[in-house]
Amino acid sequence: MKKSHQHILQERQLTYEFVSDNSTMFSVESMCKTLDISSSAYYEWKKDIPSQRKIAWEKDTRLVLKEYNESKCRYGSHKITAVLNQNGVSTSRNRVARIMKRNGIKSCICKSYKPQTTRSDHGKRVALNHLNREFKTNEPCKVWVSDLTYVPTEHGWLYLTAIMDLFDHSIVGWSMSEDMTAENTVMKAWEMAKRNRKPKSERLFHSDQGVRYVAEELKKRI
Incomplete structure (x- = not known):
């Protein structure tokens, strides 16, 4: 045949x-x-026959462009490398940077929005600064300090409130919330701090003059 x-x-x-x-x-x-x-x-x-190096380069290029496009052109070489490594693709930041340069792409950095966590224009009565920068104490549960900050995530902002005991600089209470109400931020952290340290005497609670810290509900709770 x-x-x-x-x-x-x-x-x-x-x-x-x-x-x-x-x-x-x-x-x-x-x-x-x-x-x-x-x-x-x-x-x-x-x-x-394309060399193995060329094949690998073309494959990595496709992966880099995919992550870049899916990030809406926001990711740079550091972020793309981290994402690829997390997905089991072994590559280096220098290689990703070369691929991006050869393809004429770069991170489009936009001015990031930062939520305002401290509002002191609330017009409410505030306490005097009794701490006066004395950040050392020789007893636990004598001085607690607190602050609130924000954490950007893929699904929006989360708000972290922490309370520290200046005796050993331990975080004795904290809360994470999707809003900045006093109930979900400072008061939850306050209740955790009380459960963890079980204070038996009066103590100084120091914070900024933000609206969460001068809330009437918090004053009553304290």
């Missing part, structure tokens, strides 16, 4: 691959002669 052209090409491809796989053990010329193929034809086939 006469072989089809497609079948002949497939056999030749397999033969070339056999020669390539065994080229470290035998000479290419001797294998080509034994298998009755042209060595020059084999080298032409070899030249047309």
